[in-house]
Amino acid sequence: MTETNPSTPVTSGDVARHAKVSQSAVSRAFTPGASISQKMREKILKSAAELGYRPNALARAMISGKSGLIAMLVAYLDNQFYPIMLEQISRKLQQSGYQVLLFMTDPGDQDEVVSRILQYQVEGIVMASATLSSELARECARTGIPVVLFNRYVATSPASSVVSDNIAGGRLIADYLVRGGHQRIAFIAGAEDSSTNRDREAGFYHGLAEHGQTVFERMVGGYSFDGAANAARELCNRPHGERPDAIFVANDHMAFSVMDVIRDELGLRVPKDVSVIGYDDVPQAAWKAYDLTTVSQAGAEMIDATARLLLEQIETGSVHKKAAIFPAKLVARSSARRPSGG
Amino acid sequence: MTETNPSTPVTSGDVARHAKVSQSAVSRAFTPGASISQKMREKILKSAAELGYRPNALARAMISGKSGLIAMLVAYLDNQFYPIMLEQISRKLQQSGYQVLLFMTDPGDQDEVVSRILQYQVEGIVMASATLSSELARECARTGIPVVLFNRYVATSPASSVVSDNIAGGRLIADYLVRGGHQRIAFIAGAEDSSTNRDREAGFYHGLAEHGQTVFERMVGGYSFDGAANAARELCNRPHGERPDAIFVANDHMAFSVMDVIRDELGLRVPKDVSVIGYDDVPQAAWKAYDLTTVSQAGAEMIDATARLLLEQIETGSVHKKAAIFPAKLVARSSARRPSGG
DNA sequence: CTGAAAGCGCTTACAG
DNA sequence: CTGAAAGCGCTTACAG
Numbered sequence: 088m089t090e091t092n093p094s095t096p097v098t099s100g101d102v103a104r105h106a107k108v109s110q111s112a113v114s115r116a117f118t119p120g121a122s123i124s125q126k127m128r129e130k131i132l133k134s135a136a137e138l139g140y141r142p143n144a145l146a147r148a149m150i151s152g153k154s155g156l157i158a159m160l161v162a163y164l165d166n167q168f169y170p171i172m173l174e175q176i177s178r179k180l181q182q183s184g185y186q187v188l189l190f191m192t193d194p195g196d197q198d199e200v201v202s203r204i205l206q207y208q209v210e211g212i213v214m215a216s217a218t219l220s221s222e223l224a225r226e227c228a229r230t231g232i233p234v235v236l237f238n239r240y241v242a243t244s245p246a247s248s249v250v251s252d253n254i255a256g257g258r259l260i261a262d263y264l265v266r267g268g269h270q271r272i273a274f275i276a277g278a279e280d281s282s283t284n285r286d287r288e289a290g291f292y293h294g295l296a297e298h299g300q301t302v303f304e305r306m307v308g309g310y311s312f313d314g315a316a317n318a319a320r321e322l323c324n325r326p327h328g329e330r331p332d333a334i335f336v337a338n339d340h341m342a343f344s345v346m347d348v349i350r351d352e353l354g355l356r357v358p359k360d361v362s363v364i365g366y367d368d369v370p371q372a373a374w375k376a377y378d379l380t381t382v383s384q385a386g387a388e389m390i391d392a393t394a395r396l397l398l399e400q401i402e403t404g405s406v407h408k409k410a411a412i413f414p415a416k417l418v419a420r421s422s423a424r425r426p427s428g429g
Numbered sequence: 430m431t432e433t434n435p436s437t438p439v440t441s442g443d444v445a446r447h448a449k450v451s452q453s454a455v456s457r458a459f460t461p462g463a464s465i466s467q468k469m470r471e472k473i474l475k476s477a478a479e480l481g482y483r484p485n486a487l488a489r490a491m492i493s494g495k496s497g498l499i500a501m502l503v504a505y506l507d508n509q510f511y512p513i514m515l516e517q518i519s520r521k522l523q524q525s526g527y528q529v530l531l532f533m534t535d536p537g538d539q540d541e542v543v544s545r546i547l548q549y550q551v552e553g554i555v556m557a558s559a560t561l562s563s564e565l566a567r568e569c570a571r572t573g574i575p576v577v578l579f580n581r582y583v584a585t586s587p588a589s590s591v592v593s594d595n596i597a598g599g600r601l602i603a604d605y606l607v608r609g610g611h612q613r614i615a616f617i618a619g620a621e622d623s624s625t626n627r628d629r630e631a632g633f634y635h636g637l638a639e640h641g642q643t644v645f646e647r648m649v650g651g652y653s654f655d656g657a658a659n660a661a662r663e664l665c666n667r668p669h670g671e672r673p674d675a676i677f678v679a680n681d682h683m684a685f686s687v688m689d690v691i692r693d694e695l696g697l698r699v700p701k702d703v704s705v706i707g708y709d710d711v712p713q714a715a716w717k718a719y720d721l722t723t724v725s726q727a728g729a730e731m732i733d734a735t736a737r738l739l740l741e742q743i744e745t746g747s748v749h750k751k752a753a754i755f756p757a758k759l760v761a762r763s764s765a766r767r768p769s770g771g
Numbered sequence: 772c773t774g775a776a777a778g779c780g781c782t783t784a785c786a787g
Numbered sequence: 788c789t790g791a792a793a794g795c796g797c798t799t800a801c802a803g
Contacts, residue, residue, distance in 0.1 A: 098796055109774045124772055144548035145490050146797035149779045170512035177533045189529040191519045206486035343716060351717035374685060375693035376718035440780055451790045466788055488781035491795045
């Protein structure tokens with residue numbers, strides 16, 4: 088059952104010949120708002136349908152200088168937060184007439200990725216990948232391609248960014264844990280070079296300090312499931328009194344791993360022996376088997392803002408650096424002891 | 430901090446002028462294997478670097494007829510199975526020099542999506558979305574664009590497909606549950622029009638029949654979290670003896686929801702009161718809070734096969750219909766009572 | 772409103 | 788090995 092390229096693609100010239108009109112007319116028939124008579128457009132559309140013609144988006148991009156392509160850079164999709172935003176942002180951009188060119192980034196091939204993105208003449212870039220090659224930022228600024236960093240912030244970069252208030256979020260957690268009566272509050276960090284981790288940690292320490300506490304112990308989980316499990320083991324495989332009575336884990340993805348270790352491996356109870364709080368409020372945080380107390384980022388608003396920032400810059404043809412910050416909200420579930428009273 | 434399009438893009442002509450060579454020479458310098466002297470290439474590369482030149486992939490696509498673009502159609506990313514495969518296939522295609530154009534499909538805008546895909550001159554299509562517009566399949570066959578259906582099969586479609594043996598998988602589950610001593614075995618279906626559900630269900634019923642059993646009751650969850658929860662409620666909110674003692678849930682994503690309802694809402698124990706088995710073996714199935722018995726699809730192999738089938742057809746320029754079927758494997762965890770003995 | 776023509780930035784025969 | 792030239796399939800001034 089093999090068929091070799093059945094038909095050479097139909098071009099606007101073919102349609103023109105078939106409809107006995109000029110090639111320009113065919114082009115106009117497919118350009119919204121072009122000056123063409125109703126009658127002519129109908130004739131052309133009919134011919135086009137008969138021949139199965141579709142305009143070549145690449146040719147259009149060439150001549151118009153607008154590819155309709157937006158690059159999305161993502162590092163990994165195992166943390167649910169990213170697939171969800173990828174899905175939503177993609178839908179939004181599609182609705183606005185753009186297409187998403189997906190780039191899975193690798194710590195390795197930075198230059199290669201930068202090169203590919205630019206070769207495809209994308210009109211904008213969304214970066215949800217932690218590793219921002221500074222070369223990419225620079226090249227984009229040079230070329231006038233707007234870049235929006237999603238869920239990260241780089242002070243020295245000319246790129247716009249959309250984040251939630253991770254400092255406030257960290258502080259909310261500290262406050263909640265202290266008011267919950269915890270005495271030995273630990274922290275499991277994500278990737279230490281990420282702005283999310285930096286801000287959550289800073290806010291958290293500040294919050295503790297406001298209550299006269301300091302962090303009981305700090306480990307690094309690197310935003311990975313296994314990294315978090317190791318951190319949890321080291322932290323909690325100790326007698327009562329030497330282990331934390333609460334842990335703030337820098338994101339939900341790691342928090343699930345931490346809860347597994349605490350409950351299943353070490354046989355401790357959550358929150359009775361150890362309270363656990365995560366960050367992101369991914370869908371699984373609401374799953375009853377975890378029922379994770381966490382901080383919700385204003386996901387929908389962040390997604391909207393990302394699309395808006397990007398499209399606005401593309402359409403006006405000017406690149407601004409803007410930073411949109413959305414409020415964070417604590418979602419109290421059962422994985423952390425609740426403050427009594429108040 | 431606004432900067433308006435700083436520099437007009439650098440073209441091969443600019444580089445040619447700067448290096449005092451012909452434009453064709455510049456093109457050759459960037460074409461692997463082109464006939465050009467070492468000396469000339471170096472001179473050109475140097476000029477290109479100075480000017481910040483990068484070849485325009487769209488222009489190349491126009492003239493060469495190869496866009497380097499592959500469309501991936503995905504319906505939703507909340508079931509982990511899909512983000513993971515999206516990530517892996519994307520990486521594989523990128524490594525082979527292709528770029529992924531992402532299309533989030535909507536039950537609504539079928540024609541619109543079809544049209545966009547074809548306009549972008551993609552060289553191949555991966556469909557991981559359930560809704561295959563038959564128009565897309567037909568158009569692609571006409572145009573000679575290879576299509577690979579991932580994790581689904583449509584007998585009447587000219588598209589290739591990569592699936593695991595869902596019939597065998599369903600049978601494995603029936604066998605395992607019966608041997609585990611279950612007497613009232615229920616089924617919660619996914620999307621009834623999907624080939625995965627159809628095959629898993631068929632295999633499951635066959636397996637039951639081989640042991641002289643029939644399904645105790647059948648509900649439909651539609652592959653959605655909420656749909657599954659409702660099904661579980663109806664099935665299990667009854668006295669012992671009237672409710673199933675085991676449920677095969679057509680995918681893991683729904684199985685988590687079912688376990689939540691059974692344990693948390695209804696206060697029953699898993700597997701003591703009800704055994705639960707899922708399908709897919711997504712990462713979360715191994716999370717200790719669920720520890721879900723499930724059937725593992727040969728994910729890595731399926732991903733490899735998808736990329737291979739597609740690239741092979743692209744590179745040979747001929748479209749075959751091929752169906753790759755991979756074995757399914759039962760992964761025994763603790764959510765279902767294990768067969769005793771042997 | 773309509774058509775002929777130029778041109779987007781490349782690749783690739785074709786001569787030399 | 789190198790360059791001049793044609794051409795990929797469109798959009799868009801420019802005349803009429």
